[in-house]
Amino acid sequence: MRRSTNRANGLSILALAMAIPLLGATGAAAQSTPQGPIPYDSRRGVFSFAEGLEQALPAVVQVTTLGQSEGPSSGENEPRPISSGSGAIIDAREGIVVTNNHVVEGGRKFTVDLTDGRIFDAVLVGTDKATDLAVLKFDASGLSEIEVVDSDQLRTGDLAFAVGYPLGLDQTLTMGVISGLGRSGMGDRIEDYIQTDAAVNSGNSGGPLLDSRGRLIGINTSILSGGGGGNDGIAFAVPSRILMYVVGQLRTVGEVRRGSTGAILGSLNAERSRDFGLGIVRGAVVESVAPGSSAEAAGLRRGDVVTRIQNRPVSNAGTVAATIxxxxxxxxxQVIYLRDGREGRATLTVEAPGDRPVVIGSGVVVARGLSARAGADGPQVFAVEGGSVAAGAGLQAGDLIRLVDDRPVTDLDGLGRALDGGGQRTLSVMRGGEAVEIILP
Structure with a gap:
């Protein structure tokens, strides 16, 4: 589990909800009807979600990643376990498992452990760093699969169940609620997370987040921790809306080909909001619009602040990237934006990803996942696309680009020319007053 909130008295809230149908009722009259708020097992005389959830549990697997061990080796130098996590079978016939990219990253070999005790070798179909998703495939009979439902139907307050193999334990089920939707803000990644307070710990990575009927609504990917590294009640899952698109792309073409509109975006923050004279701190700022693009045809301009997309609130540039x-x-x-304090609307047509390695807009250069604009001391990176070459190389927003392959770069035209074409590039950037070398493959 990559990162980590507060478990907010979920059990006491549930206990109160359970008590409601019992008020004024006794004996058999207390048994819940289909319209009742909590499923009731009249045979055992208990409230339980087991009937729906038990159908999904056999499809939750443990994923072990094996890689080259460090130090002296002996024998045949077989790869050894370097990480483990969880996964969900979403296609039993083909043996398709979805998990997290960070669970399988760096692996040479992968195994999948089932709840019935069987273990199988798996092959890696593909990964997507931008959404931290990966797809494995293995051959086996008698598999179960989890039904996937549309995460757009979720509401804050819905019950949610996390399943996985945390902290070296066997399969574990925890319960909470949907704490929030459309969460982002952890960088300009492809972000549109489901937030839950269901307990999620190390080892839960890649496991499913289920609704109260045992249907997959997301894949657990990170936690927000107060410092101890454990569960504090804030966990994030990639919603099924994004998950199924990414899995489909990885299965059919082996990579994720994302659309674009030609709008180059940065994230709104408090400082920029003051510069624009706005009373909001959430949104995506149009830094530039590529000539001849859909965004230009729709009338978007530099300085526009996108506040909603497809009727969803925009937290930052990552929210827009997730939708597009x-x-x-x-x-x-459909987007809603602010221009000079007035609200406007535009319709953007998604375009196929371009083959040009460098896009030069009005005062902006985009290349290999980095977006740079002119600064007082030369080109400065203002956004890095999650999962891109630039992100993988360690480039960060705020970096000042001074050299490309030991040649000085003083303006955007020079940066565009230096990054154009194929091949590796070595960048020398200033970060916090110190020189940092970045290699773009």
């Missing part, structure tokens, strides 16, 4: 990135070319996307 899973839309098929030709899809029309």
């Amino acid at each position: 990135g899973i839309a098929q070319p030709g899809t029309q996307v």
Whole structure:
């Protein structure tokens, strides 16, 4: 589990909900009807979600990643376990397992452990760093699969169940609620997370987040911790809306091909909000619009602040990237934006990803996942696309680019020329007053 909130008295709230149908009722009259708030097992005389959840549990697997061990080796130098996590079978016939990229990263070999005690070797179908998702495949008979439902139907307050193999334990089920939707803010990644207070710990990574009927609504990917590294009640899951698009792309073409609109975006923050004279701190700022693009045709301009997309609130540039990135070319996307304090609307048409390694807009250069604009001391990175070459190389927003392959770069035109074409590039950047070398493969 990559990161980590407070478990907010979920059990006491549930106990109160359970007590409601019992007020004024005795004996058999207390048995819940289909319209009742809590499922009731009249045979055992207990409230339980087991009937729905038990159908999903056999499809939750443990994923072990094996890699090259460090130090002296002996024998045949077989790969050894380097990490483990969880996964969910979403296609039993083909043996398709979805998990996290960070669970399988660096692995040479992968195994999948089932609840019935069987263990199988698996092959890696593909990964997507931007959403931290990965797809494995293995051959076996008698598999179960989890039904996947549309995460767009979720509401804050819905019950949620996390399943996985945390902290070296066997399969474990925890319960909480949907604490929030559309969460982002952990960088300009492809972010649109489900937040839950169901207990999620190390080893839960890649496991499913289920609704109260045992249907998959997301894949647990990170936690927000107060410092101890354990569960504090805030966990995040990639919603099924994004999950199924990414899995489909990895299965069909082996990579994720994201759409674009030609709008180059940065995230709104308190400082920039004051510069714009706005009373909000959430949104995506249009830094530039590529000539001839869909965004230009829709009338977007530099300085516009996108506040909603497809009727969803925009937290930062990652929110927009999450929506545009899973839309098929030709899809029309509705956005609401602010310009000079006035609200405007535009319809963007998603375009197929371009083949040009460098895009030069008005005062902005985009190349290999980095977006840079002119600064007082030369080109400065203001956004890095999650999962891109630039992100993988360690480039960060705020970096000042001074050299490319030991040649000085003083303006955006020079940066564009230096990064154009294929091949590896070595960047010398200033970060916090110190020189840092970045290698872009």
